[in-house]
Amino acid sequence: MISAQGHILTLNGGSSSIRFAIYEPGKPLNRVLVGHVARIGSAGTQLTSFDAQGKPLQPVAMASTDHPSAASILLQWLEAQPAFASVVAVGHRVVHGMHHSAPEIITQQLLETLRQIRPYDPEHLPGEIALIEAVRERHPRLIQVACFDTAFHRTMPRVATLLPIPRRFHARGIQRYGFHGLSYAYLMEELAQLGDPTATRGRVILAHLGNGASLAAICDGRSIDTSMGFTPTAGLVMGSRSGDLDPGIAPYLAQTEQLSSSQFYRLVNHESGLLGISETTSDMRDLLALETTDPRAADAVEIFCYQTKKWLGAFVAALGGLDTLIFSGGIGENCPSIRSRVCEGLSFLGIDLNPANNARNAPLISSKTARVTVRVLRTDEEQMIARLVLHTLS
Numbered sequence: 001m002i003s004a005q006g007h008i009l010t011l012n013g014g015s016s017s018i019r020f021a022i023y024e025p026g027k028p029l030n031r032v033l034v035g036h037v038a039r040i041g042s043a044g045t046q047l048t049s050f051d052a053q054g055k056p057l058q059p060v061a062m063a064s065t066d067h068p069s070a071a072s073i074l075l076q077w078l079e080a081q082p083a084f085a086s087v088v089a090v091g092h093r094v095v096h097g098m099h100h101s102a103p104e105i106i107t108q109q110l111l112e113t114l115r116q117i118r119p120y121d122p123e124h125l126p127g128e129i130a131l132i133e134a135v136r137e138r139h140p141r142l143i144q145v146a147c148f149d150t151a152f153h154r155t156m157p158r159v160a161t162l163l164p165i166p167r168r169f170h171a172r173g174i175q176r177y178g179f180h181g182l183s184y185a186y187l188m189e190e191l192a193q194l195g196d197p198t199a200t201r202g203r204v205i206l207a208h209l210g211n212g213a214s215l216a217a218i219c220d221g222r223s224i225d226t227s228m229g230f231t232p233t234a235g236l237v238m239g240s241r242s243g244d245l246d247p248g249i250a251p252y253l254a255q256t257e258q259l260s261s262s263q264f265y266r267l268v269n270h271e272s273g274l275l276g277i278s279e280t281t282s283d284m285r286d287l288l289a290l291e292t293t294d295p296r297a298a299d300a301v302e303i304f305c306y307q308t309k310k311w312l313g314a315f316v317a318a319l320g321g322l323d324t325l326i327f328s329g330g331i332g333e334n335c336p337s338i339r340s341r342v343c344e345g346l347s348f349l350g351i352d353l354n355p356a357n358n359a360r361n362a363p364l365i366s367s368k369t370a371r372v373t374v375r376v377l378r379t380d381e382e383q384m385i386a387r388l389v390l391h392t393l394s
Contacts, residue, residue, distance in 0.1 A: 006025065006086055006087070006088030006089065007022050007023060007024055007025075007032070007083055007084075007086040007087045007088065008022070008023045008025065008029075008087070008088070008089055008090075008091060008386045008389050008390065009021075009022050009078070009084070009087045009089070009090045009091070010022075010023065010090075010091045010092075010093075010382045010383075010385040010386050010389075011090060011091070011092050011093070011131050011135075012092075012093040012381055012382055012385065013067070013092070013093065013124065013127040013128040013130075013131050014124065014127070015123040015124055015127065016038070016039060016040045016041055016042065017036055017037060017038050017039070017040060018036060018037040018040070018070060018071070018074060018127075018131065019035075019036045019381075019382060020033075020034070020035055020036065020037075020074065020078070020382075021033060021034040021035075021382040021383075021386070022034075022078075022081075022083045022084065022087065023382075023383070023386040024083075024086075025390060029383055029386050029387065029390075030052070031052065031382075031383070032051070032052045032083045033049065033050070033051060033052070033081060033083050034049065034050050034382070035047060035048050035049030035050060035057075036048055036049075037062070037070055037073075037074055040065060040066070040067060040070045040127070041065070041066060041067075044061075045061070045062040045063070045065055045070065046059055046060065046061050046062060047059065047060040047062065047073070047074065047077060060073075060077060067126060067127035067130040067131075068130040068133075068134065071127075071130050071131045071133075071134035071135075072134050072138075075134055075135065075138050075139075079138075087142065088142070088143065089142065089143040089144070089145060089389050089393060090135050090142055090143070090144045090145070090389075091103075091144075091145045091147055091385040091386060091388060091389035092106070092128060092131060092132060092144060092145065092146055092147060092385070093128070093147055093149060093182055093381060093385055094114065094125075094128050094146045094147065094148050094149065095121050095123075095124040095125065095128065095148075095149045095150070095179060095232065096117060096120045096121040096124070096125055096148075096149070096150060096177070097146070097148025097149065097150045097151055098117060098120070098150065098173055098177070099154070099173075100146075100148045100150070100151055100154075101151050101154040102148075102151060102392075103145050103146060103147045103148065103151070103388045103389070103391075103392045104145065104146050104392070105143060105144070105145055105146075105392065105393075106132060106144040106145065106146050110146060111129070111132060111133075114128075114129055114132075114146075115129060117173075120173070120230075120231070121231060121232070122265075123232070123269060124232075132144060132146075143393065145388070145389045145392050145393070147182060147384070147385045147388045147389070148181065149179050149180065149181045149182055150177045150178060150179060150181055151181055152178070152181030152182070152184050152185050152216075152223055153177060153178030153179075153181055153216070153223045153226055154223075155222040155223050155224070156176070156178065156223055156224055156225060156226070157224060160176065160224060160225045161175045161176045161177070162175060162176070163175055163176060163229075163230065174230060175230065176226075176229040176230060176234075177228075177229065177230060178214075178216070178223065178226035178228050178229070179212075179214065179226075179228045179232045180208045180212070180214050180216070180226075180228065181223075182381045182384045182385060182388075183208050183328065183329070183379040183381050183384070184206050184208065184216050184218075184223065185384055185388075186379055186380055186381065186383065186384035186387075187206055187208075187326055187328055187377055187379055188204075188206075188218065188221065189384075189387075190377050191204070191324070191326065191375075191377070194375075196324065196373070198323045198324045198373070199221060200220065200221045201220050201221075202219075202220065202323040202324060203217075203218070203219055203319040203320070203321055203322050203323045203324070204217075204218040204219075204322075204323065204324045204325075204326065205217055205218070205312060205315050205316070205319070205322060205324075205325050205326070206218060206326050206328065207308065207312070207325070207326065207327050207328065207329075207332050207342075208328050208329040208332065208379065209308065209327065209328070209329040209330070209331040209332035209335075209338070210239075210329030210330040210331055210332070211238060211239035211240075211282060211330065212232060212238050212239070212241070212329075213235075213236045213237075213238045213239075213304075213308075213329065213331070214226055214227045214228045214232075214235050214236060215227045215235075215236065215308070215311045215312065215315060216315075217315035217318050217319050219319055224318060224319070225315060225318050227311050233268055233269055235311070236304075236307050236308060236311055237273050237274065237277075237303055237304055237307050238273045238274070239273050239274050239275060239282035239283070239284075240269065240270050240271065240272060240273045240274070240275045240276070240282045241268065241269050241272060241273045242267075242268040242269075242272035242273055242276070243273065243307065245268065250264055253267075274287060274300040274304060277296065277299050277300040277303060278290075278294070278296045278297045278299070278300040279296050280294070280296065280297065281297075284301070284304070284330075284331045284335060284338065285335075287300050287301050288301060288335070288337060288338075301338075301341075304338070305338060305341040305342050308338075308342045309341075309342050309345075309346070312325070312342065312346070313346075313349075316349055322349060322350065322351075322372050323372065323373065324372065324373045324374075324375065325343075325351065325366075325372055325373070325374045325375070326374075326375045326376075326377050327339050327374070327375070327376050327377075328376070328377050328378065328379040329379060332376070333361065333376055333377075333378055333379075334361060336358045336359050336360075336361060339353070339358055339365065339374075339376070340353060340355075340358060343374070349372065350370060350371030350372040351366070351370065351372045351374060352366060352367045352369065352370040352372075353365050353366060353367060353370075353374060354366060354367045354368075361376055362376065363375060363376055363377065364376075
């Protein structure tokens with residue numbers, strides 16, 4: 001059991017960033033510090049932070065650095081903050097958890113398992129492991145908890161996890177896992193807090209639309225399908241990720257462009273998606289500003305909305321209907337025109353938006369006569385990590 005007065009540090013490591021926050025336990029959890037380290041591995045690496053009132057603290061510039069050194073610098077900075085003295089546990093977002101269905105206290109054995117599965121997610125796992133190791137080295141007595149992004153989808157039926165390749169590969173763990181689980185878990189808890197009965201009994205589609213984007217189909221509070229698969233590259237087109245591709249493209253490019261497997265991996269994760277189509281940017285805000293003058297930007301916006309609508313329709317079919325649709329993530333929360341285009345023409349499913357509410361990003365954007373409730377909810381992975389740490393330790 002941890003002290004009721006102890007603070008929780010959350011570390012959310014991405015492929016080129018680390019988001020962090022410190023929470024003071026209570027109902028609700030009180031965030032006393034938040035920030036991020038951006039552009040790890042590139043020029044201009046910087047630590048940005050805000051206090052409990054949202055006031056920006058002095059930014060810290062870093063030399064271009066790798067994940068282990070960025071983790072070390074971040075921890076050194078955190079140690080100088082007054083709130084860190086009360087930290088009793090650290091929660092980590094671990095993107096790939098394979099068959100883990102709940103958060104776990106990090107032991108040497110679990111750390112070794114994570115090292116073994118690094119090839120499953122070379123974009124995120126090495127950096128996340130570096131964070132865990134840095135905390136262990138500097139603060140060996142701090143309890144660390146792994147919160148798996150894949151755990152939320154462990155309820156998916158077998159038909160949604162099997163891949164149509166030889167069975168021997170399934171035995172080696174090659175299957176559909178799904179991601180964005182911490183975001184989805186937070187959204188479902190928030191839906192329950194709103195008193196919406198579909199949080200536990202009903203058909204819900206969650207659309208986490210951001211630089212990384214996915215949808216999930218929820219039946220009676222349990223995930224039954226999601227658009228991402230074996231890796232976070234699959235599914236919906238994203239900022240710089242391709243989403244689903246014809247597998248034949250890989251050998252074709254190997255033959256005609258002499259692309260190696262590592263070059264192809266970089267292509268589909270860092271050079272494709274909205275960035276690849278527009279040839280200018282992966283940022284939806286910039287694309288919306290450019291679409292009337294740049295047909296490439298218009299194509300990128302159109303394919304994003306079209307694919308989101310297709311996944312939405314597929315999941316309505318998988319659920320046998322729909323009661324609630326939730327938009328979240330940077331695009332889902334802040335782009336009324338994207339939500340409008342995704343929902344356009346779906347009145348036959350019971351989806352009908354209130355244009356005024358949608359335009360101001362209101363929490364409830366469906367019309368009064370719509371059969372499907374459409375909401376805009378802000379997600380908070382860091383708070384979900386803190387909640388899971390408290391639940392795991394108490």
